[in-house]
Amino acid sequence: MIERPPKKEIKNFKLPEFDQPSIYSLSQEELRALAVEWGEAEYRGDQIFEWLYVHRVNQFDEMLNLPKSFREKLAGSYNMDSLETVVRQESKDGTMKFLFRLRDGYTIETVLMRHDYGNSVCVTTQVGCRIGCSFCASTLGGLKRNLEAGEIVSQIVQIQKALDETDERVSSIVIMGIGEPFENYNQMMKFIRVVNHDDGLNIGARHITVSTSGIVPRIYDFAEEDIQINFAVSLHAADNDIRTNLMPINKAYDIDKLMDSLKYYQQKTNRRISFEYGLFGGVNDQPEHARELSELIKDLKCHVNLIPVNHVPERNYVRTTRDDIFEFLETLNECGVNATVRREQGTDIDAACGQLRAKESKEETEE
Numbered sequence: 001m002i003e004r005p006p007k008k009e010i011k012n013f014k015l016p017e018f019d020q021p022s023i024y025s026l027s028q029e030e031l032r033a034l035a036v037e038w039g040e041a042e043y044r045g046d047q048i049f050e051w052l053y054v055h056r057v058n059q060f061d062e063m064l065n066l067p068k069s070f071r072e073k074l075a076g077s078y079n080m081d082s083l084e085t086v087v088r089q090e091s092k093d094g095t096m097k098f099l100f101r102l103r104d105g106y107t108i109e110t111v112l113m114r115h116d117y118g119n120s121v122c123v124t125t126q127v128g129c130r131i132g133c134s135f136c137a138s139t140l141g142g143l144k145r146n147l148e149a150g151e152i153v154s155q156i157v158q159i160q161k162a163l164d165e166t167d168e169r170v171s172s173i174v175i176m177g178i179g180e181p182f183e184n185y186n187q188m189m190k191f192i193r194v195v196n197h198d199d200g201l202n203i204g205a206r207h208i209t210v211s212t213s214g215i216v217p218r219i220y221d222f223a224e225e226d227i228q229i230n231f232a233v234s235l236h237a238a239d240n241d242i243r244t245n246l247m248p249i250n251k252a253y254d255i256d257k258l259m260d261s262l263k264y265y266q267q268k269t270n271r272r273i274s275f276e277y278g279l280f281g282g283v284n285d286q287p288e289h290a291r292e293l294s295e296l297i298k299d300l301k302c303h304v305n306l307i308p309v310n311h312v313p314e315r316n317y318v319r320t321t322r323d324d325i326f327e328f329l330e331t332l333n334e335c336g337v338n339a340t341v342r343r344e345q346g347t348d349i350d351a352a353c354g355q356l357r358a359k360e361s362k363e364e365t366e367e
């Protein structure tokens with residue numbers, strides 16, 4: 001049995017201070033409370049929620065069953081268009097990539113992936129990232145700020161509106177865009193509860209996956225959330241030296257600490273964990289690394305997702321050869337580890353990890 005260490009408060013990185021917060025940051029309960037606070041009936045909150053997520057209106061004025069004065073007051077206090085679409089690219093395989101401009105001028109990206117089992121959206125949780133992984137494009141400019149919950153929710157609403165054109169729906173979400181979601185924990189959890197709500201977008205918890213680089217104190221908190229969402233951890237190495245080189249966060253939370261928190265998570269939830277393991281040529285991609293990995297995770301109910309490294313111009317990692325990928329996979333399977341290789345999508349539109357945003361800001365500075 002693993003005992004949880006004392007709760008650790010981490011100061012949250014700064015949130016934006018807009019005069020008008022995003023209306024999409026409010027849960028259904030908060031909308032009800034707002035209605036009551038403003039002297040309206042509680043059910044008005046449910047009506048707003050329905051306008052936002054079922055009818056997906058663009059302006060408060062379209063919320064026709066609300067009193068006009070209430071609509072005006074809402075419009076004077078809350079924002080409904082926190083994301084402006086700057087670029088919308090579509091790949092031959094149906095993948096769509098959106099670059100959105102936030103109200104303070106920063107840009108973020110969101111990707112829609114088409115699978116035979118449905119449409120999946122990869123959302124961003126921070127403007128930039130401060131985790132500093134040595135292979136990742138998202139961290140190159142550092143962290144500017146956290147997104148407020150409504151800015152994360154709006155990414156889904158915007159993409160759902162694009163899918164409304166063809167009568168499709170967002171059926172799953174991966175919280176794997178730019179940023180470290182566990183460094184914006186409270187807003188991320190708010191986001192999940194809004195999009196999951198069955199009076200709204202109704203995206204099932206089992207269709208939502210969050211991925212962390214391993215912010216251990218938040219893994220303990222996450223283990224205690226009463227929600228059935230899928231959990232992925234970017235591991236990338238079973239050896240502390242290799243992992244620290246790839247992911248400096250390993251200095252703060254090394255593999256032992258990480259494993260303890262994951263055992264605690266499993267003890268509490270009995271849910272399977274997904275490990276992301278990027279294959280970096282000559283760094284962590286040999287059969288001995290696969291054996292070390294299987295030894296490390298043998299007591300966990302888990303799955304390994306192998307990610308052949310995406311080329312990032314500023315980073316000089318090389319791709320593992322097809323033969324070596326196959327051998328790595330075989331070695332894991334022989335050791336009894338359940339593993340697959342991640343399929344790539346949208347390579348013709350820079351859909352990998354922070355590439356569009358990186359390119360865009362480079363072009364902006366070159367102008």
Ligand code: SAH
Pocket residue numbers: 133135136137175176177179180181211212213233234276278307308309310311312353
């Ligand atoms: N910050 C979170 C969410 C990002 S998820 C996390 O670290 O888990 C995106 C996944 O893609 C992570 O596993 C990340 O390590 C991986 N990744 C980032 N850049 C990559 C690259 N150039 N090649 C392969 N995988 C990459």
